[in-house]
Structures are given as structure tokens and as C-alpha cells.
Amino acid sequence: MTDPALIRNFSIIAHIDHGKSTLADRILELTHTVEERDMVEQVLDSMDIERERGITIKAQAVRVMYDADDGKTYQLNLIDTPGHVDFTYEVSRSLAACEGVLLVVDAAQGVEAQTVANALMAMNAHLEIIPLINKIDLPAADPERVRHEIEEVLAVPADDAVLASGKTGQGVRDALEAVVRRVPAPAGDPDAPLKALIFDSYFDMYRGVVALVRIVDGAVSAGDKVRLLATDTTTEVEEVGVRRPANTPVGSLGVGEVGYLVTGLKDPSLVKVGDTVTLAKHGARAPLPGYRDVKPMVYTGLFPIDGDQYPDLRDALDKLRLNDPALVYEPESSHALGFGFRVGFLGLLHMEVVKERLEREFSLDLLATAPSVEYHAYLTNGQRVDVRSPQDMPDPSRLERIEEPYLMATILVPPDYIGAVMELAENRRGTFKDLQYLSATTVEMHYEIPLSELIMDFFDQLKSRTKGYASLDYEYIGYRPSELVKLDVLLAGKPVDALSFIVHKDKAYQRGKVLTEKLKAIIPRQLFEVPIQAAIGSKIISRETVSAKRKDVLAKCYGGDITRKRKLLEKQKEGKKRMKNLGSVEVPQEAFMAILKVDE
Amino acid sequence: MSKGNDTARTPVHLYVHVPVCRLKCAYCDFFSVAVFDLPMSTAELAEALTRQAVAWSARGLDARPLETLYVGGGTPTILGPSLATLVSSLRECLGFAEGAEITIEANPDSLDDRLVDLLAEAGVTRVSLGVQSFHDDVLRLLGRPHDASRALAAARTVRESGLALSLDVMCGIPGQSMGSWVASLEYAIATGAQHVSVYPLSLESGTPMAAEVLLGRLAEPDPDVAADMMTAACEILTREGFTHYEISNYARPGFESRHNTAYWSGKEYTGVGPGAHGMLSATTARAAGLVVPDEVARVRYAIACDFTYGLDEAPRADIETLSAQEAAREDVMLGLRMMAGVTVASVEDAELTAVLERMAGLGLTECVDGRWRLTARGWLLGNEVFSAVWAGE
Numbered sequence: 001m002t003d004p005a006l007i008r009n010f011s012i013i014a015h016i017d018h019g020k021s022t023l024a025d026r027i028l029e030l031t032h033t034v035e036e037r038d039m040v041e042q043v044l045d046s047m048d049i050e051r052e053r054g055i056t057i058k059a060q061a062v063r064v065m066y067d068a069d070d071g072k073t074y075q076l077n078l079i080d081t082p083g084h085v086d087f088t089y090e091v092s093r094s095l096a097a098c099e100g101v102l103l104v105v106d107a108a109q110g111v112e113a114q115t116v117a118n119a120l121m122a123m124n125a126h127l128e129i130i131p132l133i134n135k136i137d138l139p140a141a142d143p144e145r146v147r148h149e150i151e152e153v154l155a156v157p158a159d160d161a162v163l164a165s166g167k168t169g170q171g172v173r174d175a176l177e178a179v180v181r182r183v184p185a186p187a188g189d190p191d192a193p194l195k196a197l198i199f200d201s202y203f204d205m206y207r208g209v210v211a212l213v214r215i216v217d218g219a220v221s222a223g224d225k226v227r228l229l230a231t232d233t234t235t236e237v238e239e240v241g242v243r244r245p246a247n248t249p250v251g252s253l254g255v256g257e258v259g260y261l262v263t264g265l266k267d268p269s270l271v272k273v274g275d276t277v278t279l280a281k282h283g284a285r286a287p288l289p290g291y292r293d294v295k296p297m298v299y300t301g302l303f304p305i306d307g308d309q310y311p312d313l314r315d316a317l318d319k320l321r322l323n324d325p326a327l328v329y330e331p332e333s334s335h336a337l338g339f340g341f342r343v344g345f346l347g348l349l350h351m352e353v354v355k356e357r358l359e360r361e362f363s364l365d366l367l368a369t370a371p372s373v374e375y376h377a378y379l380t381n382g383q384r385v386d387v388r389s390p391q392d393m394p395d396p397s398r399l400e401r402i403e404e405p406y407l408m409a410t411i412l413v414p415p416d417y418i419g420a421v422m423e424l425a426e427n428r429r430g431t432f433k434d435l436q437y438l439s440a441t442t443v444e445m446h447y448e449i450p451l452s453e454l455i456m457d458f459f460d461q462l463k464s465r466t467k468g469y470a471s472l473d474y475e476y477i478g479y480r481p482s483e484l485v486k487l488d489v490l491l492a493g494k495p496v497d498a499l500s501f502i503v504h505k506d507k508a509y510q511r512g513k514v515l516t517e518k519l520k521a522i523i524p525r526q527l528f529e530v531p532i533q534a535a536i537g538s539k540i541i542s543r544e545t546v547s548a549k550r551k552d553v554l555a556k557c558y559g560g561d562i563t564r565k566r567k568l569l570e571k572q573k574e575g576k577k578r579m580k581n582l583g584s585v586e587v588p589q590e591a592f593m594a595i596l597k598v599d600e
Numbered sequence: 601m602s603k604g605n606d607t608a609r610t611p612v613h614l615y616v617h618v619p620v621c622r623l624k625c626a627y628c629d630f631f632s633v634a635v636f637d638l639p640m641s642t643a644e645l646a647e648a649l650t651r652q653a654v655a656w657s658a659r660g661l662d663a664r665p666l667e668t669l670y671v672g673g674g675t676p677t678i679l680g681p682s683l684a685t686l687v688s689s690l691r692e693c694l695g696f697a698e699g700a701e702i703t704i705e706a707n708p709d710s711l712d713d714r715l716v717d718l719l720a721e722a723g724v725t726r727v728s729l730g731v732q733s734f735h736d737d738v739l740r741l742l743g744r745p746h747d748a749s750r751a752l753a754a755a756r757t758v759r760e761s762g763l764a765l766s767l768d769v770m771c772g773i774p775g776q777s778m779g780s781w782v783a784s785l786e787y788a789i790a791t792g793a794q795h796v797s798v799y800p801l802s803l804e805s806g807t808p809m810a811a812e813v814l815l816g817r818l819a820e821p822d823p824d825v826a827a828d829m830m831t832a833a834c835e836i837l838t839r840e841g842f843t844h845y846e847i848s849n850y851a852r853p854g855f856e857s858r859h860n861t862a863y864w865s866g867k868e869y870t871g872v873g874p875g876a877h878g879m880l881s882a883t884t885a886r887a888a889g890l891v892v893p894d895e896v897a898r899v900r901y902a903i904a905c906d907f908t909y910g911l912d913e914a915p916r917a918d919i920e921t922l923s924a925q926e927a928a929r930e931d932v933m934l935g936l937r938m939m940a941g942v943t944v945a946s947v948e949d950a951e952l953t954a955v956l957e958r959m960a961g962l963g964l965t966e967c968v969d970g971r972w973r974l975t976a977r978g979w980l981l982g983n984e985v986f987s988a989v990w991a992g993e
Contacts, residue, residue, distance in 0.1 A: 527962055527964075527981065527984065549823075549981065550823065550824055550827040550980060550981075551800070551823040551824070551826050551827035551830070551980045551981070552823070552980070552981050552982070552983045552984060553847060553979070553980055553981060553982035553983050554802075554982070554983060554986070555798075555799045555800055555802065555847060555848045556799055556802075556848065557847075557863075557864075557934070557937060558860055558863055559615050559863045559869055559871060559876075559877050559878070559879070560615075560617070560630075560871070560875070560876065560877040560902070562863070562877070562879075562900065562930070562934065563877070563900050563902065563920050566930070566933075566990060569983060569986055569987040569990055570987075570990070570991075572983070572987060573987050573990075573991055
């Protein structure tokens with residue numbers, strides 16, 4: 001165990017592409033945690049998707065030993081956090097394990113939306129914020145302007161901001177010196193009962209669930225019987241260790257230290273982010289603050305394009321869930337798409353990432369239906385039905401009322417874009433609450449807005465309408481009654497359940513019209529005319545027609561063309577196989593996502 | 601197919617590819633180079649082509665005189681008098697059967713009285729003239745190096761020499777009206793041509809015209825307009841006494857292209873010249889010294905698009921092999937291009953009866969007098985049928 005005075009726990013936070021992962025790589029090199037020859041880029045981002053997209057999805061922790069200028073050797077625990085609004089709760093728990101942050105800002109780009117959101121989270125967690133102006137080697141770097149922006153927009157003193165370049169390694173040592181000098185040493189009571197914060201977990205094929213923890217009070221050793229408070233689970237710790245970045249067993253972890261516990265548990269759902277670990281006997285009574293039971297915000301149907309892949313999809317979901325306890329799913333069947341799963345996600349990015357991993361790591365071809373939220377339908381007999389899929393919607397005659405989840409959305413934006421934000425929010429059924437000037441260049445706006453509107457590419461729209469400046473955060477505020485109807489789509493006269501969606505009554509006509517127009521553009525011409533209709537109940541509200549294809553023939557086919565044209569036909573046939581055959585209509589996969597983009 | 605014959609013989613159909621043009625047309629994606637890029641004289645090219653044709657026929661196969669020869673391109677007429685020499689040399693080295701069909705593809709801009717006379721003397725029987733249109737604005741859009749009056753003059757020259765004349769005309773061109781299309785057809789008929797090929801414009805990726813469309817400077821060809829124009833052409837030409845014998849081809853009785861018909865009926869043919877293709881049965885291919893795996897029934901080859909390797913006596917080529925089942929399906933697929941269709945027996949042999957019955961249910965095929973063929977609707981939707989036939993499902 002290390003003297004807490006020689007421990008510093010910190011995180012690096014940054015807007016996407018401002019160089020967070022590269023900076024982390026340099027820190028690992030400088031402290032000889034990873035030798036240069038073993039270096040791969042973005043060491044801490046271990047998933048392919050993380051490296052490709054330059055995002056961090058899973059939290060990570062690594063311990064480095066740093067010989068500081070004061071002659072002492074410090075234990076620095078770098079906790080890498082996911083950087084997306086879908087994972088806000090996970091980020092808050094990672095930050096709760098730290099005393100300070102390096103706030104990385106690109107020397108050319110300056111303060112951006114995510115910088116603001118991240119800085120606010122760090123402030124709310126009462127962390128020491130050390131501004132670091134990165135990429136100062138760029139020709140377009142303007143550290144003075146960026147320094148000014150940090151002070152103006154974030155109200156964070158930036159006189160002694162660290163100037164660094166993750167690319168050249170310049171200033172990295174200065175950053176670590178600043179961490180040692182400015183980030184407070186962890187304070188905790190070594191004699192109090194164990195309290196350890198779980199800020200992430202993962203599943204090891206051989207050892208079961210491994211929890212990443214920060215010790216707040218007390219200590220933990222291998223062999224200790226511990227209890228997880230939120231799930232009231234008791235188990236024996238099989239191993240205690242630290243990540244350097246490979247797992248390295250240690251005898252015990254004491255106050256302020258960060259490491260891992262091999263829990264001996266086989267069920268990932270028992271080990272929840274934000275939960276408190278204490279001793280089974282004479283343990284702490286009260287948990288650490290801030291725990292939340294994370295519930296999926298967004299549901300979608302995932303169906304294998306090839307029905308034979310259904311068992312493979314189930315196995316793949318089971319495997320993914322081991323490392324992603326936030327993933328929930330239940331079997332679902334659709335007339336149009338066959339057997340699949342209704343899967344719950346933390347948000348749209350989470351959904352995209354899971355879908356991509358399923359397709360890539362498990363070689364599945366999947367079709368995703370439009371995302372939905374969980375509605376509460378109250379029947380005339382007083383019973384409540386949870387509606388996670390439009391198919392679950394009870395018949396209107398039995399319906400007393402429907403409620404939908406609402407959020408309080410916080411939007412930060414430069415004053416020039418207030419109008420753009422208001423237009424978007426109102427268009428999405430948002431109710432304006434208040435507006436405050438945080439500085440001359442930043443306005444904070446609050447809206448109450450249905451979650452279902454937020455998942456309809458709201459974030460993308462917000463970004464594009466504010467040239468990327470707006471940042472968005474939200475908080476769940478509960479269910480509220482709403483006038484919702486189920487809108488059905490009929491192709492060639494037959495309802496396609498997978499295209500149904502739930503929409504506010506006032507928007508049904510417009511959405512129906514735009515959707516049928518979109519589908520008309522997406523569905524290729526077939527041998528027969530295909531009518532596309534949108535309907536509420538038995539009432540058709542809009543109609544388009546895909547006229548029959550009249551000409552599709554390779555006119556020139558002589559000696560030299562035969563092989564080539566045959567290949568062309570094979571390619572067309574391949575393309576058709578990627579489509580879903582609904583009755584006699586070939587429907588491309590994009591059709592099922594068209595519902596998402598019916599706003600503009 | 602000559603499968604099972606004891607001694608393999610040379611194919612009786614020969615295609616010679618002359619990969620040279622004066623200019624490349626805006627829509628064309630065939631292998632050809634502009635004449636000033638040709639790394640040899642036109643006479644040397646003609647000699648090399650002849651040598652390659654002879655080499656193919658001298659590989660242990662029993663030589664047979666040619667039934668058909670088709671010299672295409674590119675623009676074969678750009679060879680000038682060397683083109684007549686090429687035909688004469690082939691006659692000397694390989695021989696032609698009695699009544700052989702010898703076709704030369706020609707562009708109006710490189711065909712004059714003198715050349716036509718030389719070709720007729722060399723024994724050419726048929727000229728296929730790529731006029732495309734009789735409207736100058738359409739010809740300009742296509743990037744053709746000739747105008748309408750030149751096209752008419754070239755057609756007249758061919759007719760006056762007594763050679764059979766085939767014209768290529770194109771429809772579905774952005775900006776082309778139905779009126780101008782019908783007028784072009786009437787001009788074509790008025791030339792006295794015995795054979796007309798009607799093609800809808802198709803955008804081939806990588807061509808200047810496809811780029812123009814991508815850049816939004818040119819309207820995309822409308823398939824419905826092309827369908828209307830193809831239907832109009834069929835009505836007009838059949839009314840004028842032409843037989844619609846293949847998807848794109850119309851002929852006065854007895855003037856169907858025998859060479860092209862060979863392609864559509866599974867006959868073997870050799871091809872010479874860079875970019876040329878050939879098709880041999882496995883038996884013939886083995887007899888000619890090619891190494892062909894046991895399960896292969898048919899070999900297709902494509903000669904390298906290159907003036908060194910592609911002009912060699914043993915040219916470099918891409919080889920594609922087909923199993924017996926694939927060959928049988930291919931025969932049905934190609935055979936259905938012809939309005940006469942294919943025999944019920946050949947469809948049964950290829951195990952395609954169920955497929956064609958399903959297509960019949962969609963109104964695309966019909967079975968009449970012991971033959972399967974495309975219907976009037978299936979004619980313009982041939983790809984639906986062809987891809988099902990090729991996939992066997």
C-alpha cells in the first residue's frame with residue numbers, strides 16, 4: 001500500500017480529436033509503463049471501433065510510477081473515460097474516482113462543445129482542473145487565444161495552463177508535474193470500513209467479472225469476503241491488483257489507490273458501475289453517493305437478415321453483455337422480419353457501437369428497426385403496459401392514456417445560435433424553461449423535451465445548426481402524459497410491422513407524408529407497382545406509389561460482353577439478397593432507418 | 601459443343617479485335633486507344649493480328665475453314681487498306697467456307713469509296729456501320745467524330761458496293777425527343793440497310809459521359825423513355841418488314857448476323873487481338889494445349905488489353921472456366937436473348953424449368969411450340985430472367 005500523500009488520481013478529458021489518447025500514450029512512454037517498442041497507438045482504447053472512430057467507449061485505468069522534480073516517486077492513476085453523452089453516468093463515476101483532471105484543448109480549434117460539457121462535469125465533481133493546451137506544434141496553433149477562451153468560456157484560470165504536444169512529447173513532463181503539484185492527494189480514512197467505488201467492470205473468460213475500483217476508505221486484500229451494496233451480493237475477492245496496463249497482482253489496495261478486483265462472480269449484472277464494495281462483516285452501512293441503476297433509454301429491434309443466424313445473434317448478444325452490462329435484450333418476433341431481439345441501449349451511439357460490433361466481430365448481417373423509447377400505456381381497466389416496441393401498443397379502444405419519458409435538456413451554445421436552438425427544440429416538442437448567460441460567449445438553455453424526440457437525430461441536428469458549437473447534456477425527469485398514436489406503414493396493401501412507429505398526434509400527418517416520400521425514394525422499382533401508404537388505425541393519411549419497372553435489360557451482349565455482363569447480373573443479385581423480401585416487395589435496409597430522418 | 605469428339609477441330613467463328621479509334625467516344629468503355637497512341641504502324645498491327653489468328657488454329661487442332669469472321673473494335677476501318685490485307689491473309693492462311701459471312705465494323709468517318717471497294721474485293725460480305733443517330737446535336741453529345749450527312753454518305757457507299765449493311769442506332773439519349781428518334785429510324789430504313797441494331801444508351805462507369813452525369817451537367821438517361829423508344833423501334837421496324845430476332849437486333853429475312861447468333865447459341869469461337877474474347881469447349885481447349893481441370897466444360901478467355909502481351913502469338917489472357925451446369929445455364933441465358941428462344945429440352949437439361957415457370961407466372965416468359973422465350977414484357981425486363989436463370993433459382 002502506498003502512502004496517500006504520494007498518490008494522484010486524475011483523468012484526461014477533451015473534445016473529440018483534441019488529442020486525448022495520443023497524450024495518454026506519451027504519458028505511458030515517459031513513465032516507462034509501456035516501452036516504445038511495444039507501443040501501439042491509443043494503447044488504452046483496446047477495441048477496434050474505439051481506435052477507428054477515435055472514441056473511448058469503455059473506461060480504463062492505468063497506474064504509472066513517476067519520478068517527480070521534488071525527488072519523490074509518485075503513484076499516478078490515469079483513469080480514461082468515455083467521452084459521449086450516452087455514457088454521461090459512466091463518466092461521472094470515473095470522475096468520482098479522481099481528484100483532478102487534465103482538460104485538454106486543441107491549440108488551433110480552441111474550446112469546443114464537449115470541452116464545456118466535460119469541464120462542467122469536472123467542476124460539479126469538485127475536481128482540480130488543469131488546462132492543457134495541446135498540439136502546440138501545429139502551424140495554426142494559437143495558445144494565447146485558446147488560453148483566453150478557456151478563461152472566458154469556462155471561467156477556469158489558465159495563466160499556468162500546460163503547453164504540450166502529444167505528437168512530439170513536448171510538455172508532457174510539465175503536465176505530470178502539474179498533476180503532482182496541483183491535484184490533491186486522496187483523503188480517506190484507512191481505519192474506516194472498506195468503501196471502494198466500482199467505476200467499470202469487464203468479463204474475463206477464465207476469471208469471471210473483474211471490477212475496476214477506487215478505494216475511498218479502508219483497504220481490500222485477496223481473500224476478503226466483500227459485499228456489493230446495490231445488488232446486495234456477497235463474494236470472496238480472488239485477486240487484487242493494479243493495471244500497468246497489464247494486470248499485476250498486489251497484496252492489497254489501500255486508501256486512494258486504484259486497481260482491480262477479481263470478484264469471483266460469473267454474472268456481470270451483479271457488478272454495477274457506481275456501486276460500493278465493502279467488507280461482508282462489519283462493513284460500511286451507507287453506500288458512496290451517486291449510484292444510479294442505469295436503465296436503457298433507447299430500444300430497437302435487431303433482426304438477422306438471414307433467419308438462420310438467429311441463434312448466432314443470441315450467442316453474440318450473450319457474449320457482448322459480459323463486458324457491457326448496460327446491454328439488455330429480449331426475444332421479439334416480427335411478421336416482416338422474423339425472429340430477432342428487442343435490445344435496450346444507453347443511447348444512439350451505444351446502439352451503433354453494439355450493432356457494429358455484432359456485425360464485425362460475429363459476422364452477422366443485421367437489420368435494425370427505428371429506435372423507440374419505453375412508453376407507459378394505461379388501460380381503461382387501470383392496468384399499465386410497458387410499450388417498448390410499436391407492436392406492443394394496445395388497441396386505442398382499451399387505452400386510457402399514454403405517458404412518455406421526458407428529459408431536462410441543457411444546451412450550451414454561443415449567443416448567435418440561440419434562435420437556431422429554439423427553432424429545433426420547439427420543433428421537437430421541447431418546452432422552454434430558462435436561459436442564462438454564462439459568459440459573453442456562452443448561453444445556457446434549458447428545455448423539457450420528450451426522450452423520443454431527442455433520439456431522432458436531435459444531437460446531429462443540434463450540431464449542424466450550431467456549426468458544432470452546441471453541447472448537450474440531459475437528465476431524466478420522469479413520465480408525462482402525451483397524445484401519442486401508432487402510425488402504420490403498408491406496402492402493396494400489407495402492413496409492415498417493422499415500419500410502424502409511435503408519434504405525437506400533431507406530427508403524425510407530417511411524419512407520415514415525409515416517410516412515404518422517403519420510402520418512395522428508397523424502394524427500387526419492382527416488376528409491379530408498389531403503393532406505399534401511411535395509416536393511423538384504419539385511416540390512410542398519405543400515399544405514394546413506386547411505379548413498375550419497365551426496362552432492365554443488357555442490350556449489348558456479344559462475344560466480349562458475356563463474362564462481364566454475367567458478373568454484373570451476379571452483383572445485382574447480391575444486392576437483392578441484402579434486401580428484405582416483404583411479400584412480393586424487395587425492401588432495402590435503409591427503409592427501416594428512414595423513419596429516423598423524417599424531420600427535415 | 602464438340603464435347604466427346606475424338607479429334608478436336610478449330611472453331612468456325614473468328615472475332616478479330618482492332619483496338620484503335622480515331623477518337624474515343626464519350627460513352628464507350630471498350631478497350632481501344634487513339635490511333636496516334638498506337639505503338640506500331642497499322643500494317644504491322646494487321647500482320648500481328650493475322651499471326652495470332654493463325655497461331656490459334658495451329659495448336660494441334662484440325663483446321664476448318666471459317667464460317668464467319670467479324671472484325672470489330674475499336675474502329676477497324678482506321679486500318680485503311682491494311683484491313684483488306686488482313687481479310688485476304690486470313691483467307692489464305694485459314695480459308696473461308698462456301699458462303700462465309702465476313703463482317704467489318706466501321707465508323708462513317710473512316711469509310712470511303714476506295715476502302716469499301718478494297719474490302720469488297722477482299723471478300724467482305726457485310727459492313728456494320730456505327731451511325732448511332734442522324735441528328736448532329738445528338739452525335740455531338742455522344743462525342744462521335746462524324747455528322748449526319750457523313751453517316752448517310754457512308755451508308756450509301758456501302759449499299760452501292762453491293763455489301764450487306766447493318767446500322768447501329770442509339771436511343772434514350774438525354775435531350776433526344778421521340779420525334780427525333782423516330783426520324784433517325786426512318787433515315788436508317790431509308791438507307792436500305794438490311795439489318796438494324798437498336799441500343800439504349802447505357803452509362804458505363806469511368807466514361808466521360810458517366811462523369812458528366814455524376815457532376816450534374818447531363819441528365820441521367822431515363823429508363824422509361826428508353827423503354828418507350830425501344831418499343832417504338834420494334835413497332836416501326838417490324839412494320840417495315842424487319843424481323844425482331846434478338847433483344848437489340850432486327851433483320852430483313854436472311855440477313856440475321858450469323859456471327860452474333862453463334863455467340864447466343866453456345867458455339868465455340870476464337871478471338872484475336874488485345875481485349876478480344878474467345879470461348880472453347882474444354883475438349884477443344886485441351887486439344888489446343890491448355891491445362892483445363894476435369895470438372896470444367898467450357899473455357900472463356902479474354903486477351904490482355906496490351907499491345908505487347910496482347911499481340912503475342914501466344915497472348916496473355918484471363919481465363920474463366922465453367923462447369924457443365926454453368927455452361928448449360930449460360931446457353932439458356934444467352935439463348936433467351938433471341939426471340940426464337942430455346943428448346944424445352946435444353947431448359948430441362950439445365951434444370952431450369954421451374955425457374956422459367958416462375959418467370960412465366962410473372963409474365964416474363966412463355967412456352968410455345970416446344971420452345972421457351974421471352975414475352976413482349978419480358979423482352980425489356982430481360983435481366984430479371986437472365987439473373988434468375990444464371991443463379992438457377
